[in-house]
Amino acid sequence: MLMVIREEIKNLPGKPGVYLMKDKEERILYIGKAISLKKRVRSYFGKISDQNPKLESLVPQIQHIDYIVTSSELEALILENTLIKKHRPKYNVVLRDDKNYPYLCLTITEKYPRLVVTRKVRKNQNMYFGPYIPANAMKRTLKTIYQLFPLRQCSALSKRDRPCLQYQMKRCGGPCAGMITAKEYRAIVQEIKLFLLGKKKSLLTYLKKQMHEAAERLEYEKAAGLRDQIQAVQKTLQTQSVFSRKLKNKDIIHYARTGDLISVVIFFVRHGYLLGKKNFFLSAPQKISDEEALGSFVKQFYAQGVIIPRTILLGSSISETKIIESWLSQKRGSSVTLIFPKSGEGKRQVEMVRQNAQIFLEVHLTKTSHQDPALCSLAKDLHLPRLPSRIEAFDISNLAGKEAVGSMVCFIDTKPVKAQYRKFKIKKVTGIDDYAMMREVMHRRYSRLLQGGKDLPDLILIDGGKGHLQAGLNALKELKISNVTTISLAKREEEIYTPHQIDPLRLSRHSASLQLLQRIRDEAHRFAITYHRQSRKKKILTSQLFQIKGVGQTRQKALFSHLGSLTQIKKADQKELAAIPKIDKKTAQRIFEFFHPQK
Numbered sequence: 001m002l003m004v005i006r007e008e009i010k011n012l013p014g015k016p017g018v019y020l021m022k023d024k025e026e027r028i029l030y031i032g033k034a035i036s037l038k039k040r041v042r043s044y045f046g047k048i049s050d051q052n053p054k055l056e057s058l059v060p061q062i063q064h065i066d067y068i069v070t071s072s073e074l075e076a077l078i079l080e081n082t083l084i085k086k087h088r089p090k091y092n093v094v095l096r097d098d099k100n101y102p103y104l105c106l107t108i109t110e111k112y113p114r115l116v117v118t119r120k121v122r123k124n125q126n127m128y129f130g131p132y133i134p135a136n137a138m139k140r141t142l143k144t145i146y147q148l149f150p151l152r153q154c155s156a157l158s159k160r161d162r163p164c165l166q167y168q169m170k171r172c173g174g175p176c177a178g179m180i181t182a183k184e185y186r187a188i189v190q191e192i193k194l195f196l197l198g199k200k201k202s203l204l205t206y207l208k209k210q211m212h213e214a215a216e217r218l219e220y221e222k223a224a225g226l227r228d229q230i231q232a233v234q235k236t237l238q239t240q241s242v243f244s245r246k247l248k249n250k251d252i253i254h255y256a257r258t259g260d261l262i263s264v265v266i267f268f269v270r271h272g273y274l275l276g277k278k279n280f281f282l283s284a285p286q287k288i289s290d291e292e293a294l295g296s297f298v299k300q301f302y303a304q305g306v307i308i309p310r311t312i313l314l315g316s317s318i319s320e321t322k323i324i325e326s327w328l329s330q331k332r333g334s335s336v337t338l339i340f341p342k343s344g345e346g347k348r349q350v351e352m353v354r355q356n357a358q359i360f361l362e363v364h365l366t367k368t369s370h371q372d373p374a375l376c377s378l379a380k381d382l383h384l385p386r387l388p389s390r391i392e393a394f395d396i397s398n399l400a401g402k403e404a405v406g407s408m409v410c411f412i413d414t415k416p417v418k419a420q421y422r423k424f425k426i427k428k429v430t431g432i433d434d435y436a437m438m439r440e441v442m443h444r445r446y447s448r449l450l451q452g453g454k455d456l457p458d459l460i461l462i463d464g465g466k467g468h469l470q471a472g473l474n475a476l477k478e479l480k481i482s483n484v485t486t487i488s489l490a491k492r493e494e495e496i497y498t499p500h501q502i503d504p505l506r507l508s509r510h511s512a513s514l515q516l517l518q519r520i521r522d523e524a525h526r527f528a529i530t531y532h533r534q535s536r537k538k539k540i541l542t543s544q545l546f547q548i549k550g551v552g553q554t555r556q557k558a559l560f561s562h563l564g565s566l567t568q569i570k571k572a573d574q575k576e577l578a579a580i581p582k583i584d585k586k587t588a589q590r591i592f593e594f595f596h597p598q599k
Contacts, residue, residue, distance in 0.1 A: 004063075005045065005062060005063075005064075005065065006045070008064070008065050009038065009041055009042050009045070009065070012037045012038040012041055012042075012065075012067060013037055013038065013067075013069055014036045014037065014038045014039065015036065015037060015069050015070075016033075016034065016035050016036070016037070016069070016070050016071070016072055016073045016075070016076045017033070017034060017037045017067055017068050017069040017070050017076055018031060018032070018033050018034075018067065018068045018070065018076050018079050018080050018083060019031070019032055019033075019034065019037055019040070019041055019065055019066070019067045020065070020066040020067065020068075020083070021044075021058070021062045021064075021065055021091075022062070022063060022064045022065070022066065023061045023062070023063055024063045026064070028087045028089045029058060029061055029062065029089055029090055029091050030058055030089050030090070030091040030092060031080060031083050031084050031087065031089050031092055032080065033073070033076040033077055033079070033080040034073075034076065035073050037067050037069070041065060041067075044058075044059055044062075045059065057091075058091050073323055074323060074326055074327055074330065077299065077320075077323055077324070077327050078303075078327065080299075081299050081300060081303045082303075084296075084300070085300065085303070085482075086500075087500070088500060091288075092296065093282055093283075093284045093288060093292065093293045093296035093297065093300075094282075094283070094296075094300070095280065095282065095296075095297055095300035095301060101119065101130065101131035101132070101133055101278075101306060102117055102118070102119055102130060102131060102132050102133075102138045102453045103117075103118050103119070103121060103128045103129060103130035103131055103132070103138075103307070104116070104117065104118075104128070104129045104130055104132070104138060104141065104142065104196070105117075105118045105126050105127070105128050105129075106126060106127040106128075106129070106189070106192065106193065106196070107126050108125055108126050108127055108189075109124065109125050109126055110157075111157075111182060112152055112157055112175040112182070112185050113151075113185075113189050114151060114152050114153065114154075114155075115142060115145065115151060115192070117138065117142070117451070117452075117453045119305075119450055119453075119480075120305050120480060121305050121306070121307055123333075127193065127196075128307060129196045129270070130268075130270075130275065130307065131268060131275070131276065131278075131306060131307070132275060132276055133268065133275075133276035133277060133278045138453055139453065141196075145192060145195065145196075146171055147171070148195070148229060149188055149191055149192050149195070149229075150167075150170060150171055150172050150173045150188060151172070151173075151188060151189070151192060152166075152172050152173065152175055152176070153166060153171075153172060154176065157175065157176055158176060159176060159177075160176045160177045161177065162177055163176065163177040163179055164176070167179060173185055173188060187210070190206070191203060191206060191207065194206060197271050199271070204230060207226055207229060207230045208230060210226055211223050211226035211227055211230065214226060248269065248270075248271050248272040249269065249270055249271065249309045249310055249311070250269050250309050250310070250311040250312065250313055251266055251267065251268055251269070251309050251311075251312045251313070252266065252267040252269065252312075252313040252349050252350055252353050253265070253266050253267075253294075253297075253298070253312065253313065253314050253315065253350075253353065254314070254315030254316075254350050254351075254353040254354040254357055255282075255290070255293075255294060255297075255315065255316075255354070255357050256354065256357040256358040256360075256361045257290060257293075257361075258361060258365070260283060260284060261281060261282075261283065261284075261361070261364075261365075262281070262282040262283075262284050262290075262293055263279065263280070263281060263357045263358070263360050263361035263364065264279070264280040264281075264282060264294075264297055264357060265277060265278070265279050265280075265353050265354075265356045265357040265360060266278050266280075266301070266353075267349070267352075267353050267356075269309075270309075277353075277356065279356075279357075279360045280297070280301075281364070281385055281386055282296075282297060282385075283385065290316065291316070291317065291318055291319055292319065294314065294315075294316060294318050295318035295319050295320060295324070298312070298314070298318060298324060298338075299324060299327075302328055302331065305480075308328055308331055308332040308336055309336075310332075310334070310335070310336060310337065311336070311337050311339060312328075312336065312337070312338050312339070313339050313340075313341055313346055313349060313350055314338060314339070314340050314350070315340075315350040315351075315353065315354050316340065317340050318338075321338055324338065325337065325338055372413060372414050373512055374414055374512040374513065374515070374516040375387045375388060375389070375413070375414060375516070377511065377512040377513045377516075378459075378512075378513040378516055378517070380513075381505070381507060381511070381513045382459075382485060382487065382496075382498070382505075382513075384458070384459070384485055386458065387458070388457075388458040388459035388485070389412060389413055389458055390410065390411070390412050390455075390457045390458050390459075391410070391411045391412075391457060391458065391459045391460075391461060391520055392408055392409070392410050392411075392445075392457040392459075392460055392461070393408070393409050393411070393460075393461040393462070393463065393520045393521055393523070393524040394406060394407065394408050394438065394441060394442060394445075394460070394461070394462050394463065394472070394524060395407050395462075395463040395521070395524040395525045395527070395528040396426075396434050396437045396438055396441070396463075396464075396528065397525075397528035397529050397531070397532035398426070398432070398434075398437070398532065403532060403535045404425075404426035404429065404437055404532075405423065405424060405425055405426060405528060405531045405532050405535055406423075406424035406426060406437060406438070406440075406441035406528065407421070407422070407423060407424070407524050407525075407527040407528035407531060408421065408422040408424070408441070408445055408524070409421050409520065409523050409524045409527050410457075411520050411523075414516060416523060421527060422445065423527075423531045424440075424441045424444060424445075425535070426440060426441070427440070428440050434464070434467075434468065434471075435467050435468060435470070435471040436471065438462065438464070438468050438471040438472055438475075439471040439472065439474055439475045440475075442460075442471075442472045442475040442476065443475040443478060443479065446475070446476065446479055446481060447479055450479060450481075456481065456483070456484050457484060458484070458485070459484070459485050459486075459487070460472065460476075460484055460485070460486040460487070461487060461488070461489060461517060461520055461521060461524075462486070462487070462488040462489070463488070463489065463491075463521050463524055463525055464488050464489075464490065465488060465490040465495075465497060466488070466490075466497045466504075468488050469486065469487065469488035469497045469498075469499070472486055472488070473486060473499055485498075486499065489517050489518070489521050490504070493506070494506075494507075494509070494514060494518065496514075496517070548587075548590050548591055548594050549590055550586070550587045550590060551587065551590075551591065554582060555582055555583060555587065558580055558581055558582045558583060559577075559580060559583070559591075562580045562581075563576075563580075569591070569595070570595045572592075573592065574588045574589055574592045575588075577591055577592060
């Protein structure tokens with residue numbers, strides 16, 4: 001077979017591109033990029049003594065080499081990232097926790113701008129601030145801004161005769177009712193920009209100037225309001241501490257490692273303040289060097305829709321520094337520099353990040369030693385990057401397409417959390433189309449989560465086969481969610497379908513993983529069936545009342561509100577019925593005679 005490989009290498013072009021190494025079953029083992037495909041691939045088949053441990057394991061398994069030619073090394077890097085994310089090869093370091101992080105978007109393009117929570121940074125004239133990690137840091141910032149500045153909170157600005165309650169509470173300028181001019185509103189937006197940019201002195205100077213000008217115009221009420229606002233801003237900013245006086249916009253990345261497990265931590269510093277941090281775990285065989293693992297992480301993390309700062313501090317050097325800088329600069333639209341600090345403030349900061357990574361790793365190892373064995377088994381069987389602490393499961397229930405409903409159940413650490421269960425009445429699908437129903441339910445569920453800035457689950461389980469799984473994946477794709485492991489469990493053979501495998505996964509009936517998935521799937525099914533029966537029962541009950549002339553939804557609601565059930569409505573006499581608001585004497589008589597025809 002080695003002769004066949006060597007023949008393939010002879011035919012490789014000496015151009016930039018991406019190469020895919022495959023085993024005898026055509027499974028992709030490794031994906032790499034090269035300035036010269038021929039030279040790079042040929043280097044894998046040198047003397048064994050020249051090879052590192054990863055190659056000693058990889059090379060004997062290679063049976064075929066595929067390749068894609070690109071026009072430049074930069075284009076090859078981008079394609080390499082895309083293919084690694086799609087195929088998740090065994091010998092590549094894969095970042096599985098690629099969430100879209102929450103940002104605050106100041107809609108400068110609108111006449112009366114507002115702050116919007118978003119997880120996608122777009123290239124437009126609006127201003128983006130973040131990422132805010134964890135998401136509750138963003139919520140606290142948003143709450144503080146609404147307390148300090150009268151910015152509108154409504155999503156659609158429609159003309160009103162009188163302003164809403166937010167205006168009465170002095171939390172909105174009331175642009176919808178013409179209570180504030182566009183110029184005055186823009187002044188508020190300028191204050192918010194200074195606040196989010198951390199420009200404390202500029203903001204306070206701006207507010208004090210406005211206060212003095214108002215006092216000079218004898219507008220003492222406005223001046224007093226500005227004075228109170230200045231005091232509130234000072235109090236808020238006192239709680240913030242400057243993290244960096246140099247390189248005020250930067251990300252700081254370092255890691256800690258034990259065996260195959262690498263803990264990576266990023267600090268996000270914006271305008272000199274530490275905005276938040278994010279922890280990751282990489283599963284990297286010991287054969288893969290720290291340098292390669294960290295380089296792979298940097299490429300995969302910034303391939304997502306995140307704001308790239310001008311400077312990135314790294315705790316250790318990585319290969320391909322220049323080409324990665326060039327790629328990051330292209331994505332950012334201006335120059336990006338990777339720095340490996342050896343002394344000074346930068347060295348102290350990367351050391352702090354390293355300590356956080358080490359602590360995070362130790363805590364994780366302590367936790368996993370006491371974790372539920374079923375979760376550990378499930379994480380292993382599904383090749384998950386971490387234990388699926390939060391699992392959400394979906395099911396659809398209908399009778400010949402009628403009264404179709406969907407259910408979502410939530411399990412945290414293998415225990416049902418009924419307060420977080422959700423019911424869905426199918427609104428957009430008619431007829432028998434379980435796939436479309438599943439797509440609708442999942443789209444509604446996760447669009448709400450994204451709008452609320454809430455965290456996504458670790459694992460999504462769908463009751464059904466390959467078609468149901470594809471429908472769910474289509475809904476997630478529409479929402480640009482690609483980071484949550486999604487599977488389906490088919491009832492007949494208890495087969496597990498995953499997005500990246502053609503054949504289903506079949507686990508032993510005695511497997512702890514399968515038994516856990518069955519329990520969650522059955523609970524989603526029970527919850528859907530119960531809701532479906534309730535809906536059908538309610539329709540049967542209300543359909544009787546609809547047969548009575550003059551009884552529509554409003555009068556039905558009044559009857560059930562006052563009498564509680566159809567049984568009590570049947571028992572009520574004409575006097576009791578007529579005493580109910582919205583039920584006149586004639587309607588009361590019709591209702592009574594409908595249920596008591598013999599009388």
